Amino acid sequence: MTQTIHIVGGGLAGSEAAWQIAEAGHRAVLHEMRPRRGTEAHRGEGLAELVCSNSFRSDDAHGNAVGLLHQEMRSLGSLIMRAADAHQVPAGGALAVDRDGFSAAVTAALAGHPNVTVVREEVEGLPPEEWGPCIVATGPLTAPALAEGIRGLTGRDSLAFFDAIAPIVHRDSIDMEVAWFQSRYDKPGPGGTGADYLNCPMDREQYDAFVAALCAGEKIGFKEWEGTPYFDGCLPIEVMAERGPETLRHGPMKPVGLTNPRAPDRKPCAIVQLRQDNALGTLYNMVGFQTKLTYSEQVRIFRTIPGLENAEFARLGGLHRNTYLDSPRLLDATLRLKARPALRFAGQITGCEGYVESAAVGLMAGRFAVAEAMDAPLQPLPQTTALGALIAHITGGHVSAEEGGGPRSFQPMNVNFGLFPPLDRMPRGEAGRRLRGPEKAALKKRALTDRARADLAAWMAGDIAVPAAAE
Ligand SMILES: Cc1cc2nc3c(=O)[nH]c(=O)nc-3n(C[C@H](O)[C@H](O)[C@H](O)COP(=O)(O)OP(=O)(O)OC[C@H]3O[C@@H](n4cnc5c(N)ncnc54)[C@H](O)[C@@H]3O)c2cc1C
Numbered sequence: 001m002t003q004t005i006h007i008v009g010g011g012l013a014g015s016e017a018a019w020q021i022a023e024a025g026h027r028a029v030l031h032e033m034r035p036r037r038g039t040e041a042h043r044g045e046g047l048a049e050l051v052c053s054n055s056f057r058s059d060d061a062h063g064n065a066v067g068l069l070h071q072e073m074r075s076l077g078s079l080i081m082r083a084a085d086a087h088q089v090p091a092g093g094a095l096a097v098d099r100d101g102f103s104a105a106v107t108a109a110l111a112g113h114p115n116v117t118v119v120r121e122e123v124e125g126l127p128p129e130e131w132g133p134c135i136v137a138t139g140p141l142t143a144p145a146l147a148e149g150i151r152g153l154t155g156r157d158s159l160a161f162f163d164a165i166a167p168i169v170h171r172d173s174i175d176m177e178v179a180w181f182q183s184r185y186d187k188p189g190p191g192g193t194g195a196d197y198l199n200c201p202m203d204r205e206q207y208d209a210f211v212a213a214l215c216a217g218e219k220i221g222f223k224e225w226e227g228t229p230y231f232d233g234c235l236p237i238e239v240m241a242e243r244g245p246e247t248l249r250h251g252p253m254k255p256v257g258l259t260n261p262r263a264p265d266r267k268p269c270a271i272v273q274l275r276q277d278n279a280l281g282t283l284y285n286m287v288g289f290q291t292k293l294t295y296s297e298q299v300r301i302f303r304t305i306p307g308l309e310n311a312e313f314a315r316l317g318g319l320h321r322n323t324y325l326d327s328p329r330l331l332d333a334t335l336r337l338k339a340r341p342a343l344r345f346a347g348q349i350t351g352c353e354g355y356v357e358s359a360a361v362g363l364m365a366g367r368f369a370v371a372e373a374m375d376a377p378l379q380p381l382p383q384t385t386a387l388g389a390l391i392a393h394i395t396g397g398h399v400s401a402e403e404g405g406g407p408r409s410f411q412p413m414n415v416n417f418g419l420f421p422p423l424d425r426m427p428r429g430e431a432g433r434r435l436r437g438p439e440k441a442a443l444k445k446r447a448l449t450d451r452a453r454a455d456l457a458a459w460m461a462g463d464i465a466v467p468a469a470a471e
Contacts (some may be wrong), residue, residue, distance in 0.1 A: 002026055003373035006134040008146070010034075010047040010121045011348025012080060012355050013362030014137035015106050020366030022115035026373055030110065033122035039141035040126055040225040040321070046103035047110060048080060048359075054102075056084055056356050059095040063445045065415045067361055069386040070095060072456055076367075076387075079109055080359040094390060101436035125149040127343065133373065135365050137346040139358070140324040153339055154433075159206070163322040164234040164290040165411045167298060168283050168306065168315040169274060169416050175199060178307035179274075184257035197275055200388055201260050201268035202253075202308035205469040210270075210304060214241040217297040225421055236291045236319060252288025256429075272305050278397050283314050283418040291317040314418040315353075325349045326410050327394045333380060335361070335395065350394050353412035360387055360415075361394070365450040379462055383456040384448075389419035423447055 003026045007014045010032030018028035035045035040190035042049050052083060055402035073081045109362070110116045113136035124151035127134040138146055143440035151159045154307035159399045181195040188194040202210065214237060240247045249255065249409050253270040260268060291298060295316045303309055330337060336351065337343040347358040371378040381388030383397075390413075397419065425441040429435050435443060 008140035012359040015048045016362035017366035048106040050099045054099045055170040056095040103184040135344045140322040158326045165319045166289040170312040173312040174309045197273045200272040203268045204269040205272045213301045214238040219292045314416040325350045354413040359470045380451045385452045385456045
């Protein structure tokens, strides 16, 4: 039977979700508030407007996680990828698009689809229950009345209006000859062992140079409409440094309750702590290091921290206006709100980050909604695929600091190889030669993406994507 599924928000995620639903033979009613009501960042009235850069980042499906995500979306019939490919502009190994042509193509494809109705209206407050299944994809600048409605349903702390992103480091790039595992005062806390944090020690000279670098480093300003979205509990690391040379070592870098096993008699001047970020244990976040430093400055300055000289960053820090849910707590594995399962969420509001990731989550939300309408549940996506890794992180893969008694810690995440389960066996060179450096990294990425392609193909063969709706 054909079902009608409502989608709120005609951005990257909502447009893709509507397309997937319509292509599966169901009716999609897409509610987009522009041009009747604008946002601080959108300029036009087209669907899937790119609000800033025109890049979908790397298109390398063998060496880059977002390139793999492109490939997976293409193989699942993504409208966003089809329009991006058709409106590509030269950008080396990246996929960049002519933003107007891209948005016009998405708008025309949806407007011309017999199963899609586009309604230009703001959904003020929660979508009415009589709509039945509904996907909310209203993005980082969700209109206030709907945001308030969501907060009323889920609790005030469950929907954030700003992010405060600390950099995340691949665990296997941290130098364990320098760093050590220990929780402050060896406290196990709930769910911990007493050795849950990775600690990187600094002597006085290193600390003073680090503070000076933070103060001098190039920063990104806030947009006028963003205001200054921080308060004393979550100051950017460089703002703390500017408050005085001792501030950081009495704040997030305090060296108390920790002993360096390699120099137990020498007290470090300061310590940078990293906390496990995902259940796989492949990613660690730099505690208290939210920042407005530019990305290149973050890499340069944070690699001066002892133990992080060769750090590979899965995500760099930032602070932005951004409306997003505490998804690992609130959403089930198919992106439904536990408190009201008729509502599904998609796009940046789920805590993914980026155009491609938002569209990818929209794609899966559309498919989950269709599967539910058909009463034919989808097999979970293998976490070894880029789509599966991203959804798994949003819906539960992140390890919350709350579990250890800390504050809410889920922050927006882009797709990256740290979200993928590690390989069973590291690839080796010819005649079983052990590999190192860039050669090892390239072969590892190749093995991860090959595994993803094989697993996605198997998943698609098992489910044959979404069955077409019977008339
Ligand atoms: C200023 C800014 C710059 C960014 N720059 C980049 C970048 O360069 N690269 C990148 O990859 N990512 C960027 N992002 C992050 C993010 O990937 C994009 O915001 C992306 O567009 C998110 O897709 P989405 O579909 O979730 O939301 P959006 O694309 O924002 O779509 C949401 C849609 O919902 C509509 N809407 C909101 N509330 C309602 C309502 N109540 N009723 C009806 N319609 C509603 C909005 O008008 C909008 O069209 C940026 C974000 C912001 C805010």
